[in-house]
Amino acid sequence: MSNDTSLTLGVLGGMGPAATVEFLARLQAYTPAEKDQDHIRVIADINPRAPDHNAPGSQAGGVLAEMAGALQGAGAQVLAMPCNTAHAHADLIQRASGLPLVDMIGLAAEAAARTGAARAGVLGAKGALKLYREYLAARAMGLVALPPEAQEQFMVTLYRIKSGDLGHDVKREMQVHAETLRAAGAEVLIAGCTEVPLVLDDRDVKLELIDPGDLLARRCVGVCLGWEPLPHAPA
Known part of the structure; x- marks a missing residue:
């Protein structure tokens, strides 16, 4: 070819x-x-x-x-x-x-809609959450976000990944954030920061994890x- x-x-x-x-x-x-x-x-x-x-x-x-x-x-x-x-x-x-x-946001929101889920949990920074809220709403879906304190801890975890830390502790922290979203009603997960899939994949969570990247x-x-x-x- x-x-x-x-x-x-x-x-x-x-x-x-x-x-x-x-x-x-x-x-x-x-x-x-x-x-x-x-x-x-x-x-x-x-x-x-x-x-x-x-x-x-x-x-x-x-x-x-x-x-x-x-x-x-x-x-x-x-x-x-x-x-x-x-x-x-x-x-x-x-x-x-x-x-x-x-x-990329449109691709991920469309993939979430195709699962048939009504609510998507998004692991992302505040700016990404705002974008996903709009894109998901356009597809008649709701967004589940972390509580404020957990969101702050998510950002700490995110910057640990940015610093090069891809170890077990960071993976475990990200799994906890994903489980928090599931417990809050998320039916599908979106890795709303491109660093998230560096430590997390479908095998690490209890819901389908959409990787926008x-x-x-x-x-x-x-x-x-x-x-x-x-x-x-x-x-």
Whole structure:
């Protein structure tokens, strides 16, 4: 096979770097290839200098817009961003680059709806929770979030993962957060931060766990190879 006509994917990464590397690995794994030339061309900006979008008053949007414009200038034809919270800047990113962005939040919300669940528990930062609440509501689903104190502890656990701690204690903490959501009425779980699947998978929880980054990688392969339609470009 030959992918000479495949689209070039631009990746806005670095939020965080480990999650971006995992996304790129899955992108490569899901691409059917018999030789190097069969793979998708990927231009990735792994930029850990982008402001922390979990911090109050973050100015991440402007940096992400610049990254998107640079990716377009380098030859990208469609964009992906393996970070849930940063999708709050999706419109700005698309306007700045003139390129369509594969919507990870939409993919995860649609996957949750397909399970038939009425309520989805989301393990994510506050910004991601806001996005998922809107996307799930559009599909007549409710969102189950951690109680405030547990949410604060979740963020502590999340930053331990960002620091490189993928040990048993961190996994156990994330399992406790997942069980808290299940006990509160969640019928399906969404890993609403791309670091969550670095320590947690379906075998670790009692509900189906939707991994938005995995869905994003699969969709990007389909879009770039022409198997699935290109997302709508910004007007």
